[in-house]
Every structure is written in C-alpha cells, then in structure tokens.
Amino acid sequence: xxxxxxxxxxxxxxxxxxxxxxxxxxxxxxxxxxxxxxxxxxxxxxxxxxxxxxxxxxxxxxxxxxxxxxxxxxxxxxxxxxxxxxxxxxxxxxxxxxxxxxxxxxxxxxxxxxxxxxxxxxxxxxxxxxxxxxxxxxxxxxxxxxxxxxxxxxxxxxxxxxxxxxxxxxxxxxxxxxxxxxxxxxxxxxxxxxxxxxxxxxxxxxxxxxxxxxxxxxxxxxxxxxxxxxxxxxxxxxxxxxxxxxxxxxxxxxxxxxxxxxxxxxxxxxxxxxxxxxxxxxxxxxxxxxxxxxxxxxxxxxxxxxxxxxxxxxxxxxxxxxxxxxxxxxxxxxxxxxxxxxxxxxxxxxxxxxxxxxxxxxxxxxxxxxxxxxxxxxxxxxxxxxxxxxxxxxxxxxxxxxxxxxxxxxxxxxxxxxxxxxxxxxxxxxxxxxxxxxxxxxxxxxxxxxxxxxxxxxxxxxxxxxxxxxxxxxxxxxxxxxx
Numbered sequence: 001x002x003x004x005x006x007x008x009x010x011x012x013x014x015x016x017x018x019x020x021x022x023x024x025x026x027x028x029x030x031x032x033x034x035x036x037x038x039x040x041x042x043x044x045x046x047x048x049x050x051x052x053x054x055x056x057x058x059x060x061x062x063x064x065x066x067x068x069x070x071x072x073x074x075x076x077x078x079x080x081x082x083x084x085x086x087x088x089x090x091x092x093x094x095x096x097x098x099x100x101x102x103x104x105x106x107x108x109x110x111x112x113x114x115x116x117x118x119x120x121x122x123x124x125x126x127x128x129x130x131x132x133x134x135x136x137x138x139x140x141x142x143x144x145x146x147x148x149x150x151x152x153x154x155x156x157x158x159x160x161x162x163x164x165x166x167x168x169x170x171x172x173x174x175x176x177x178x179x180x181x182x183x184x185x186x187x188x189x190x191x192x193x194x195x196x197x198x199x200x201x202x203x204x205x206x207x208x209x210x211x212x213x214x215x216x217x218x219x220x221x222x223x224x225x226x227x228x229x230x231x232x233x234x235x236x237x238x239x240x241x242x243x244x245x246x247x248x249x250x251x252x253x254x255x256x257x258x259x260x261x262x263x264x265x266x267x268x269x270x271x272x273x274x275x276x277x278x279x280x281x282x283x284x285x286x287x288x289x290x291x292x293x294x295x296x297x298x299x300x301x302x303x304x305x306x307x308x309x310x311x312x313x314x315x316x317x318x319x320x321x322x323x324x325x326x327x328x329x330x331x332x333x334x335x336x337x338x339x340x341x342x343x344x345x346x347x348x349x350x351x352x353x354x355x356x357x358x359x360x361x362x363x364x365x366x367x368x369x370x371x372x373x374x375x376x377x378x379x380x381x382x383x384x385x386x387x388x389x390x391x392x393x394x395x396x397x398x399x400x401x402x403x404x405x406x407x408x409x410x411x412x413x414x415x416x417x418x419x420x421x422x423x424x425x426x427x428x429x430x431x432x433x434x435x436x437x438x439x440x441x442x443x444x445x446x447x448x449x450x451x452x453x454x455x456x457x458x459x460x461x462x463x464x465x466x467x468x469x470x471x472x473x474x475x476x477x478x479x480x481x482x483x
Contacts, residue, residue, distance in 0.1 A: 001044040002477060003255045004208050011041070016262050020189050027186050031160045034183075034263070038165035042128070049127040052091065057162045059087050060137035064151035067144045077145060084141035088134040095127055096330055128481055129169030131327060135294055137162055140176045142298055149177055157184045166259040170252050170480040172270040172290035179267070187264030196445065197261030203447040204254030206463045208478070210470045211247030211433060214426065215240045221418045223392055226402045232412040234405060241392050242385040243430055246275060248479045249288070257445070273441045275434070276362045278376035280344040281354035283384060291327070295320050310350065317349060318342045328391070333399055337390040344383050361441050 001007050015037050023029040043050050063084040070076035140161075143149045152158050161180040167173075222229060222237030229237075250271040257267045270289050277283035284292050296305075300320050306313045318339070325338020348354050362377065363369040369377070393399035417423055440447055450456045 001041050003252060003259075004205060004213075004476070004478075007044075011037075012259060012262070019263055024189065027184075028156065030187065031156050031183060034160040034165075035156065035163060038160070038163040038168060041165040042163065042168055045128045052095075052127055052130065053133055053163060056088065056091065056134060056137050057159050060084055060141050060162075061151075061155060061158050063141050064144045065153070067141060068151045071147070081141055081145040084138060088138045092130060092134055095130055132171050132173055133162055133168060135173050135291075139173070139294060139298065140180070143176055149180075152176075152180060152184060154184060164260070164265070166256040166263075166265075167267055170249070170256070170478060171288075172253060172256070172268050173294050174268060174290070179265070182265050189264065193261050193264065197258040199448050200254045200258030200261065200445065202258075202460070202463060204251040204256075204258060206467055207247040207251030207254065209472075210429070210466045212244045212251060212479075213248075213472055213476050214429070214470045215244040215247070216476060217418055218415075218426070219244050219392070222415075223398075223402070226398070226405050229405070229415075230409045230411040230413050231406045233415045234402060234409075236415055238385045238389060240426075241388055242275075242381070243433075245388065245391075245479055246271075252478045252480065254447075269444060272444050273361070273437055275381060276377055276438065276441060277380050278357055278362065278373060279348045279353060279380055280341065280383060281348045282357040283380055284341075284345070285358055291324065295324060299323065306349075313349070314346055317345055321345065331394075332396055333390040333393055336396070336399070337387050340387040340390070341384075344387075362438075364442075 001011060015033075019030060019033060023033055039050055039053075042053065063080050066080040067077045070080065140149075140151075144151050157180065160183050161174075161176065164174075164179065164183075219237055219241045222233060223241070226234055226237070253270040257269075260267045268290055272286040272289065274283050274286035277286055300316055303316045303319065304312055305316060308316070321338040321342035322335055323338070324341075325334040325336070328334040328337070345354070362373055389402050390396075390399045393402060415423060417426075440449065443449060448456055448459055450459065
C-alpha cells in the first residue's frame with residue numbers, strides 16, 4: 001500500500017477514527033490495533049513477508065530478555081547479542097545479498113581463469129523494508145547490551161514497535177528509547193499534534209507528486225538514453241535526479257511522521273534540508289539522519305570513532321561509507337557511491353570542519369546567504385549529485401558510460417521533454433521549491449508556519465492545486481522501498 005495511493009487515504013482515516021473514537025481509553029487495545037493494521041498494511045505487498053517480520057520480532061524480543069538476564073555475565077550477554085546480529089544479517093544476506101556474493105564470486109573466478117558453469121542462486125523477492133526493520137530490531141538488542149535501555153516484557157508493545165506502519169518500510173529507523181517508550185505510554189489526543197500531522201502529510205505529498213514524480217520521466221529518459229544526449233542534458237539529468245530522490249524520500253518521511261502524529265506518536269527527524277549543506281559532513285547530518293546516526297552509534301564509535309589516531313579514524317570513515325553504500329543495495333554501484341562520499345568526507349574531517357555546522361543553518365542570523373555560503377552549497381550539491389550517477393545507474397558500465405559521455409560530448413542542446421511539456425515550467429517549479437524550502441529551513445516539521453492566516457490558506461491552495469495539476473495515476477512507488 002503506497003502512501004500516495006487512494007487506498008492509503010481510505011485506510012488512514014479509518015485507522016485514525018477507530019484508534020481515537022473506539023480504543024482511546026485502553027492502551028493495550030490501541031497497541032493491538034496498531035499491530036493488526038500494520039500487518040495488514042505490510043501484507044498488502046506480499047502476505048508471505050509477514051512471516052519474516054514476525055520471526056525478526058520474536059528473535060530480538062527473546063534475545064533482549066536474555067541479554068538483560070545475563071547482564072552480569074559479559075560472555076553470555078555478548079553471545080546473545082551476536083545471536084541477534086547473526087540472525088538479522090543472515091536474513092539480510094539471504095534475501096538481499098546472496099545472489100550478489102554468488103555473482104561476484106563467479107566474476108572473480110572468471111577473472112583468474114576459472115570458468116564455473118553452475119552455482120547456487122536464489123529466485124526470491126526482496127521483502128519491502130527489510131533493511132529498515134532488521135536494523136531497528138538489532139539496535140534494540142544492542143541498546144540493551146550497552147545498558148542504554150531495559151528490555152520490555154510486553155510482547156504486544158514490542159510487536160507494535162517493530163511493525164509500526166508509518167515508518168515500517170522506509171524509516172526513519174527508530175530507536176526503542178524513542179518509539180517503544182511512546183508505545184508503552186498512554187497517548188492522549190492532541191488537536192495541534194493532529195493538525196501538524198496533516199500539514200506534514202500534505203507537504204510530503206507535494207514533494208512526492210509535484211517534485212519527484214514530475215521529474216521522474218525526464219530522469220528515466222536521460223539515464224536510459226544517455227549515449228545519445230550531450231553533456232548539458234546529462235548534467236540536467238543528474239541535477240533532476242538529485243531533486244527527485246530528495247522529494248521522493250523526504251516526502252515519504254514527512255508522510256510517515258505526519259501519519260504517526262495522527263496516532264499520538266512522534267518519530268525522529270530524518271531530513272533537515274540537506275540541499276543547503278555547506279560541506280559533505282553537514283550533508284550527512286541532514287540527509288537520512290536515522291541511518292547515519294545508526295552507523296555512527298553501532299559501528300563507527302565501537303571501532304574507535306574519531307578518538308583514535310587520524311589514520312584509524314580515516315579507516316573508520318571509509319568502512320562506514322562503504323557499508324552504507326552496501327546497505328543501499330547489492331550492487332557495486334552503491335559501494336562506489338559510498339566510496340565517493342568517503343573521499344568527499346575525509347578532507348573535511350582532516351581539516352577539522354566536520355562538526356562546524358552541526359547546530360546551525362545557512363544564513364542563520366541574516367536573511368540572505370553570503371557569497372561564500374552560496375559557493376559552498378553549490379560545491380556540496382555538485383559533489384553529491386555527481387555521486388548519484390552511480391546511485392541511479394543500473395550497473396558500473398552504464399555509470400562510467402554516463403560520465404564518459406559527459407566528457408566526450410561536452411556541448412549544449414536544449415532538452416525536449418519526452419511527453420512534450422515545456423521545460424521552462426520545470427525550471428520554474430524547482431526554483432520556487434528551493435526558495436520556499438529556504439524560507440522554512442529552520443523547522444522541517446512546520447512547512448506552513450506563517451503568521452498570517454491568509455498566507456497559510458493561500459499556500460495550502462497553491463499546494464493542492466499543484467498536486468491536482470501534476471498528479472499522475474500511475475502511482476509511482478517510493479525509491480527507497482527497494483532498500
């Protein structure tokens with residue numbers, strides 16, 4: 001069930017009404033209802049996937065209890081933690097990476113002159129959101145092991161934590177300290193929270209329908225036919241894809257956070273206007289925040305983080321970004337994408353500028369950014385967009401072919417939309433979108449926070465009108481569902 005489908009907008013009001021009008025006095029019934037609707041929501045893709053999420057829930061629920069039970073025995077508690085890690089990585093490895101390892105082994109054997117004609121392979125569908133909920137359940141076991149939380153004995157609450165439908169298939173990846181603690185606490189209906197949730201859903205739909213889905217046909221055409229287009233068109237394809245993937249993923253996150261608000265739950269932020277980042281380090285503090293913090297807390301810091309020598313810190317950075325790339329998909333293109341971000345990040349780290357923008361936004365104390373800030377933002381956006389050639393391309397051959405075509409065909413020709421629309425309309429749309437995001441950049445959760453009611457109503461009207469104008473009933477899935 002897609003967030004941008006009519007099915008979801010029949011589903012969500014029914015869930016909201018039953019949750020608050022029928023079950024509002026009993027938290028146990030609310031949590032049980034969350035499980036039922038979440039399993040229904042997830043089962044709409046493929047009912048067979050439900051067994052995997054249920055199995056993952058049981059394993060980490062039991063492991064959490066055992067880790068806590070043996071908390072005074074480091075050997076036993078670590079063994080139980082490793083059991084959780086092994087199970088979840090085995091689940092990921094089987095469904096997401098098994099064929100990748102087999103194919104890589106065959107390619108390597110062929111490179112060294114050994115021709116292997118047969119090998120094991122699996123013909124299985126990739127379960128939607130498996131990379132997200134396995135990381136969420138793993139973090140629960142790790143937090144218990146590191147004594148940051150205590151395990152819950154409430155299995156119903158834990159099931160609701162793992163399967164909570166707004167963030168189940170594409171995040172944010174939640175920690176038990178935030179989401180589980182809210183699920184085990186009584187929720188009270190709050191009008192302002194509900195209103196904020198509806199506004200976030202509206203803004204998320206705008207980013208998905210008007211920005212991401214309207215740019216998708218152009219991006220698809222350019223990347224599919226890159227060998228016949230000049231450099232100007234290929235650069236346009238890269239820039240448009242950057243806006244497409246941002247509108248798509250951050251739009252999903254806004255709808256997820258808004259939907260959770262309707263149920264009295266506050267999810268963590270996952271995007272904080274990353275397109276205004278002044279270096280790659282700031283970009284990763286603003287893009288897919290739940291994943292970057294997950295890797296920092298559970299991989300980077302345990303390896304020593306930045307508290308070791310510069311050489312070891314650089315090694316840790318490279319490992320983090322390569323693993324992050326591999327998390328995104330079983331393809332060498334994602335690994336190179338992660339490696340490029342490591343190369344972009346390391347100079348910033350060595351110069352000690354990786355945390356200087358952690359707590360502020362561009363032009364925080366003035367209305368307009370400085371010329372230096374504009375150059376920094378443009379450079380960061382260019383580097384990130386270049387890396388997305390590998391993120392978007394289906395294989396390395398096409399990725400390097402795309403880059404080679406830019407170099408060989410360094411010329412300008414006006415691009416013609418595949419469906420005949422005026423390209424000027426898309427340029428103006430993106431310009432307005434960037435300006436609007438700059439205006440609201442200080443608070444990603446309140447996209448319509450204007451002082452005057454008339455301005456708010458006018459903005460709502462324009463957003464709805466644009467969604468009607470750009471809506472395509474093809475119902476494009478969200479990009480990060482594939483991860």
